[in-house]
Amino acid sequence: MAFEGLADRLQQTLQKVRGKGKVTEADVKVMMREVRLALLEADVNFKVVKQFIAKVKERAIGQEVLESLTPGQQVVKVVNEELTALMGGEQSKIAVANKPPTVIMMVGLQGAGKTTSTGKLANHLRKKHNRMPLLVAADVYRPAAINQLQTLGKQLGMPVFDLGTDTSPVEIAKRGIEKAKEEHHDYVIIDTAGRLHIDEGLMDELAQIKEITNPDEILLVVDAMTGQDAVNVAQSFHDQLGLSGVVLTKLDGDTRGGAALSIKSVTNTPVKFIGMGEKLDALEPFHPERMASRILG
Numbered sequence: 553m554a555f556e557g558l559a560d561r562l563q564q565t566l567q568k569v570r571g572k573g574k575v576t577e578a579d580v581k582v583m584m585r586e587v588r589l590a591l592l593e594a595d596v597n598f599k600v601v602k603q604f605i606a607k608v609k610e611r612a613i614g615q616e617v618l619e620s621l622t623p624g625q626q627v628v629k630v631v632n633e634e635l636t637a638l639m640g641g642e643q644s645k646i647a648v649a650n651k652p653p654t655v656i657m658m659v660g661l662q663g664a665g666k667t668t669s670t671g672k673l674a675n676h677l678r679k680k681h682n683r684m685p686l687l688v689a690a691d692v693y694r695p696a697a698i699n700q701l702q703t704l705g706k707q708l709g710m711p712v713f714d715l716g717t718d719t720s721p722v723e724i725a726k727r728g729i730e731k732a733k734e735e736h737h738d739y740v741i742i743d744t745a746g747r748l749h750i751d752e753g754l755m756d757e758l759a760q761i762k763e764i765t766n767p768d769e770i771l772l773v774v775d776a777m778t779g780q781d782a783v784n785v786a787q788s789f790h791d792q793l794g795l796s797g798v799v800l801t802k803l804d805g806d807t808r809g810g811a812a813l814s815i816k817s818v819t820n821t822p823v824k825f826i827g828m829g830e831k832l833d834a835l836e837p838f839h840p841e842r843m844a845s846r847i848l849g
């Protein structure tokens with residue numbers, strides 16, 4: 553299970569103060585040393601850890617907490633609130649354009665789960681929001697990506713627009729949106745090309761697609777299992793493209809948690825969805841508060 557090590561360690565640490573009738577500054581300091589180690593071991597970005605510890609310490613050592621009737625519980629509450637804030641605080645919802653269709657560009661590196669997430673997101677929009685998206689297959693480089701999206705479309709009973717692999721992705725995206733307008737779809741989800749590495753060619757092409765489609769959302773799909781690499785990838789995409797959100801995949805695996813806890817702070821881009829498996833219904837909106845509570849038990 554994801555976050556297992558982190559959850560165990562934080563819960564053990566907090567357990568020591570939870571029931572205490574009196575908590576001293578020294579208690580808080582010892583506790584925060586343990587929390588710091590737990591976060592670093594979970595591969596959370598070191599700057600993020602430093603800021604987090606400083607904030608929690610400042611609040612937990614305050615008089616209101618230490619002199620309250622339940623100081624142990626108050627300290628735990630502070631950790632919970634700051635962990636929630638770290639992951640973005642409020643849930644970040646998916647955009648809705650004033651005038652349909654809402655255009656969503658899916659970007660990411662190969663293997664992150666971009667095409668799968670495109671199908672999952674379409675499924676989510678139909679099931680939870682009663683929307684009928686058009687899927688656009690603009691990943692013309694990865695062999696079989698278009699077929700993969702067509703297969704997902706069939707499974708979902710949803711239309712997929714493609715022009716094969718000989719037309720440029722920019723043209724495919726443009727024509728896809730035209731089609732969505734003609735057929736009154738309220739969402740268009742464009743599965744753009746991924747590469748093994750970030751390179752200029754990829755970014756130029758994505759920038760052109762952005763320019764021509766004027767998307768309401770640019771969602772980066774990253775694999776949570778890759779830890780700080782996922783954070784670095786997010787930073788690069790955000791610098792060059794301006795992301796509106798992140799889909800963090802493979803949280804059903806045993807990821808330590810580093811990416812989930814660092815992405816928002818480092819890149820200022822919220823995680824909007826999490827992938828919890830390979831199936832088409834394994835996508836969930838990301839709730840920072842619920843995640844914090846899950847970690848802290």
Ligand code: GDP
Pocket residue numbers: 660661662663664665666667668669746773800801802803804805826827828829830834
């Ligand atoms: P793309 O190259 O980014 O389009 O990646 P794909 O969508 O083809 O996904 C790569 C692999 O990751 C596939 O085997 C997917 O089934 C798998 N995958 C995607 N999302 C998840 C997830 O949330 N959990 C798990 N366990 N596997 C996932």
